[in-house]
Amino acid sequence: MPFSLIAISTIAEAGGGDLVSFINWLSLALIPLIIAGILIAGTIKKVPTYETFVEGGKEGIQIAFSIIPYLVGMLVAITIFRASGALDFVMGLLKPVFTAIGFPAEVVPLAFIRPISGTAALGMTSDLIATYGPDSFIGQLAAVMQGSTDTTLYILTVYFGAVGIKKMGDALKVGLLADLIGIIASVIIVSLLFGGA
């Protein structure tokens, strides 16, 4: 086990209780602090804060509406693909390939769903944690996988959709390859830290 990994796991173990309370405090205090900071700085710089807020906010409504058609199109396609059973079929075909290279079979579906659908992935992660236990190898792996990657297809749809980009270039390929790296990294790191396969 590389030294840095030992260090991280030791910090996480030793700081257990304090870390939880610090994280709780941080997530509660951060947003209020940012809001207060911006408003105070605006007042000092003599920005007409309320009018500026309203002016900036108006843009938000327009953006939200312009995303709708992009998201409807993408989500309907993904939901059809999943509901028809085609996704399960494809995963069934690829599962042997993944297990052959030492990839734990239980998390193969999660690895596939993660870049495509955020809600489905979250459901799958909860399910894996509930079934195998949060401190099991599979439970830990599902948690790290869920936490370390994002729903690439959703991000691309929303960001490109909001500003009306039609040609995505290499963005999808780069995003999906990065997801693959994240998933492989999760398996290796969790195997080293928590034992298992």
Place this chain on the structure above:
Amino acid sequence: MVNLIWVFLTVIGLVYAMFNGTMEEVNEAVFKGSKEAVTISIGLISVLVFWLGLMKIAEEAGLLNFFSKLCRPFISKLFPDIPPNHPAMGYILSNLMANFFGLGNAATPLGIKAMEQMKALNDGKNEASRSMITFLAVNTSSITLVPTTVIAIRMTYGADQPTDIVGPTILATLISGIGAILIDRYFHYRRSRRG
């Protein structure tokens, strides 16, 4: 590419449903999918209005500019096509920071603003610029300090130490982030060689 993927997902799903006897589920999926999309978009209005309003104040007060000056050395290497004083830098940085601290709600509006600025830099063309691809590559690998949702799930199911996945998650996300940047560079290199 998007057109192909879109048609592929839909048509394969439809054809598979015919043989698999899941036509009913597919009919339902059409309505469920579109409804979910609208729900998400409408739900975004609240955070978009609030954070874009607030960020406008930050921009006018010069906070965004100050912030981007602070991190310029690192970030301008990542986005060589964006002039260091351009507002796009400020938005990119705030988006990355919001993601880093797990403020997903604030991150989306900032990211959209960053994309808007990058589109302006690209003469308003409707194709993705080099900076946009880099930005999205970094974004999709989701570099997060605290994966709050996962910790919450682990708490619900009674983990001994709900937060002991924080270290491994940061490590994994760092590796995928670095991987994303390298892959992005490789694709850019390939594009520029082709002309």
